[in-house]
Amino acid sequence: GETYLIKEIKVTGNTNFSEQTIIAYSKLRKDEEIQVGGEKIANAVKTLWKSNLFSSIDIYVINIDGSTADLEINLSDLPELKDLTIEGIRKGKKDEVIDENKLKTGQKVTENLIATTKNYLTNKYRKKGFLNTKVKISTSQVIDSVEKERVNMRIDIDKGQKVKIKAINIEGNEKITDKKLRKAMKNTKQKSLSPLRLLKRSKYIEDDFRADLISLVDYYKENGYRDARVISDSITYLDKRNINLDIKVEEGEKYTFGKITFVGNTVYTDQQLSNLLQIKEGDTYNGVELRERIADETNPDANDITNAYQNFGYMFSTINPVEVSAEGNVIDMEIRISEGKPAYFNNVTVVGNDVTNDHVVYREIRTRPGMLYRKADIIRTIRELGQLGYFDAQQITPNVKNPNPVDGTLDVEYSVVEQGSSQIQVQGGYGGGGFIGTLGLSFNNFSIRDLFKKDAYKPVPRGDGQSLALRLQASQFFQTYSFSFSEPWFGGKKPFQMSTSISHSRQFLYNSSTGSADRDKRFNITGLTFGLSTRLSEPDDYFLLSQALSYQHYDLQNYNTGLFTFGDGTSNNLSYTIGLSRNNLYTDPIYPTGGSNFSVSAKFSFPYSLVNGVDYDALADERDEQEETINEYQANPSTNPAVISAYDDAVARRSEIDQERFKWLEFYKIKFKADWYQSLTKKLVLRPSVEFGFLGAYNNSRGVIPFERFFVGGDGLGNFSLDGREVVQLRGYPNQSLSDADGGSIYNKFSLELRYPITLGAQAKIYALSFLEAGSSVNNFKDFDPFKLQRSAGFGLRIFMPAFGLLGIDFGHAFDDAPYGATVKNWETHFIIGQQF
Amino acid sequence: ILFISCSDFQKTLKSEDTAAKFEMASELFDAGKWKKSFRLSEQILQKYRGKPQAEKLTYIHAMCSYHLGDYYIASYHLDKFTDIYPQSEKAEEAAFYAAKGYYYNSPVYSKEQKETVEAIEKLQLFVNEYPNSKYLAEANTLVKELDFKLEKKAFEIAKQYNLIGGYTGDYVASIKSFNNFLLEFPGATLRGDAFYYRFNSAYKLAILSVDYKKEERLKEALDYYQALNKSYPNSVYLEEANILKEELQQELNTFTTKS
Secondary structure, eight states: OOOEEEEEEEEEOOOOOOOOHHHHTTTOTTEEEEEEEOOHHHHHHHHHHHTTEEEEEEEEEEETTTTTEEEEEEEEEOOOOEEEEEEEHHHHHHHHHHHHOOOOTBBBHHHHHHHHHHHHHHHHHHHTTTOOOOEEEHHHEOOSSSSEEEEEEEEEEOOOOOOEEEEEEEEEEEESSSSHHHHSSSSSSOOOGGGSSSOOOOBHHHHHHHHHHHHHHHHHHHHOOOOOOOEEEEEEEOOOEEEEEEEEEOOOOOOOEEEEEEEEEESSSSSHHHHOOOTTSBBBBBHHHHHHHHHOTTTTTTTTHHHHHHHTTTOOOOOEEEEEEOGEEEEEEEEEEEEOOOOEEEEEEOOOOOOSOHHHTTTTSSSOTTTTTTTHHHHHOOHHHHHHSSBGGGGOOOEEEEEEETEEEEEEEEEEOOOOOOEEEEEEEEEEEEEEEEEEEEEEEEEEGTTTTTTGGGOBOOOEEEEEEEEEEEEESEEEEEEEEEEETTTSOOOEEEEEEEEEEEEEEEEEETTEEEEEEEEEEEEEEEEEEEOOOOSSSTEEEEEEEEEEEEESSSSSSSSHHHSSSSEEEEEEEEEEEEEEEEOOOEEEEEEEEEEEHHHHHHHHHHHHOOHHHHHHHHHHHHEEEHHHHSOOOOHHHHHHHHHHHHHHHHHHHHHHSSSSOOOEEEEEEEEEESSSSSEEEEEEEEEEEEEOSTTTTTTOSSSOOOOSSBBBOOOSSSOEEEEEOEEESSSSTTTTTBBBSSEEEEEEEEEEEEEEEESSEEEEEEEEEEEEEEEEEEOTTTTTTTTEEEEEEEEOOOTEEEEEEEEEOOOOOOSSSSOOOOOEEEEEEOOOO | OOOOHHHHHHHHHHHHHHHHHHHHHHHHTTTTTTHHHHHHHHHHTTTTSSTTTTHHHHHHHHHHHHHHHHHHHHHHHHHHHHHOOOOOOTHHHHHHHHHHHHHHHHTTTTTTHHHHHHHHHHHHHHHOTTTTTHHHHHHHHHHHHHHHHHHHHHHHHHHHHHHHHHHTTTTTHHHHHHHHHHHTTEEEEEETHHHHHHHHHHHHHHHTOOOOHHHHHHHHHEEHHHHHHHHHHTTTHHHHHHHHHHHHHHHHHHOOOOO
């Protein structure tokens, strides 16, 4: 084209933009050379188009004078949207349509906008089964004093009636029945009277139908019909609401597997590989199955051929199935394996541990430098790092770096994200007859060696994986103070946990005349526990053996209740506990999705009665005599001073005897507890659990001790009592209502919980649950009947936030009466605080 | 000596007089009153944008953050200062303190070292940019200190594999990690220690070894002893190492005579 020098540029047409703006935007300049039909003009038009502001753009060369010329840009603004009317849908839905299509006032109305909006609406309703949806969009110019191109838009939506599939007719199938094929179509169903299928409706959605045609063909393929295809599909309109789907298939021949040979395998024998493959010569040809046996993408732990190699160091292995012959509908396969060198870990690193010290993380890692690469080790490391609770379990990722097939090495970097592992609990509330204040601090990634370092307080010294907890709770009737500390790797050489705790509590009796606590009547408990536990390597390394030595001192002063016959006295509890547990829960400790947790423990005291020479039989007999005297008097009170004095003597003697019996507590206690977690679907988790406890005496004359007992029922929150009691949750019943007032000596419990996660983010983990529970508690082995249980069912919600711990609410319905006379309501509400189980 | 009373400061802080604020901010800065100077300079920073005073003000504002210990912010602003005013007489100083701010952000060696690596890079850049700087010596000292952190980190991780070897049954991890350490830190301060602990791990591996690998492992351990003995004849560990070596030697003798 001709070349001219631009003399002037002018802007014409219907636009609100200033001439300067448009010229600047077009990037055309005065005194510039341009070519007719050249790049510069084309670019100018393109740039202006891109602005999405104009409906027509023309550039003319005018006033040609020798080698100079003027340019004229002629354009008109796109109209802006003024008002929008939508007909045919509910008001609430209109905002959604406006938002998703950006149909706000002021929006430039382009042809494209109209077309996409129309498509959007048509598809939207078709997807919901309104196959006959018709959408009409019209615009009309606004004529008013505003000098701007503006239009009003009107959208008419005629959804028509929901279209149902009356029947799906399949033609051409001889080998596989209509029924089976219809079943293979997961989301496209014909009308049915079957009550089982109420949830899946027979609406027609084109996308689903297309996907289901593929499923149908896949179904054929899984059954050996490798060549099967859909020849045609069509819709027959029966009336406005009903259609038939007609599908024509061509089945082709049925194929079977022929010889399957492995090529390139040196690590595993052909026999071992074909055991993993589980496909034999003569089996119906199934490509999907073949693929899964070689590498199951859906399950990282699958027992497939790829994992067999990946868990044996062969990181660089590849496995390719190849059809080598398909003669006579028999397919011979060759599984070509390239094993590569076995890979060893070179550098193993951790990033993201801003708080936690290296040694705390590295000791948990199961992939160490120089070790053979095993995928399973990486998976287990992630699970175990998640369980520490210091890192967000959902965000731990292993990054394989520098894989080197030549040297057979790779690096792995574990990327972690720290999460808050400290909890502060400040609480005030009414309960137990007055105000209760609680201050609880628990630090789960504490660093005691930084205790005296000023810089480490951010806000507390953290990073050594120790836990430290302090708890103060007080009301006018009781006070408790407790402190505990534990170090999971005492000495640093192996997971040998050392823990220690000190606690002290004071309880006061209620004074009915003043209506407040009577400080002269008190019961003090002071305790000290020292424990060690170690992970075992046999039978497998999920086992934990724990031992504890604990001492408690009970000091009573004027404390006469039904529980104790010695109101003034002391009791000592020196005991040894040994426990064995196995825990392989994964991945998230707050919301496990698999694994099990079981524990069995025995706690016992020294059998003093065997060696201390006290004749407890005689004492028991004497106590019976005193009881008799007491009961006689109580049944038949007398004013005779001699009788009264005899009664007083009997009461005093009885306390003396009891004081002798319980000076040093003699008992053994056995507990068993197990729970399992099983993912039912992608999200639902089922948690069955069972537990049992028994408190016994070595010497029956000395009797079962009044402490260390089981209290079944209610929310299971161990309140302030430190007398070794075990509070067992059984929802639906009032707290501790299923045991005798003094506690039971035997209990058992079964429960079934179904959990559903609402969110499992780092900030808050929330899940809903429903449960069935049954349990009971008795005082005597004679009365023990494992099938005579108090049952309940209910539902609830748990919220875990790192700073607050676990909070929850449960609503439980009881099906039975409480055995010891407590009133059972229809529904019991339980608040769960800080309990993790 | 400067004397600005509290009430003067409060009055200026609340006034609208930017010029007075600017003046007081620089006086306070010269007197080392970082907090007050910072508050004033922050107020007027926006107002002087694009004006000649902005150079001094930006410098004052950033250096105040530095002195107040807010190193993340300080380094950010100082970096920006050197970007905008590369010709400023304070550019070198600002560049140095920006880098030093990164240095202060570097955590203890046993935690994630992202900031340490960043600080080393920044200091190195400074050294390259101003090879004749009066801060050069200090910059080099800081880099050394940071390098040592990375070295110490790798060393301690390798040493922990030795410590937990009895539990994991894996001393190879420790040997491998020390070998990697020696490769990665050729001039390491802890090189001598690494030689010893590598030998110690190899010793334990050999002594506890299954029979069919024992001879090879004993020899390998003795090789590591030789390496230690040759490179660090005055090592404090040598006495201990000699005892272990004797044991290995004996073990090897009985083993070779046995078979």
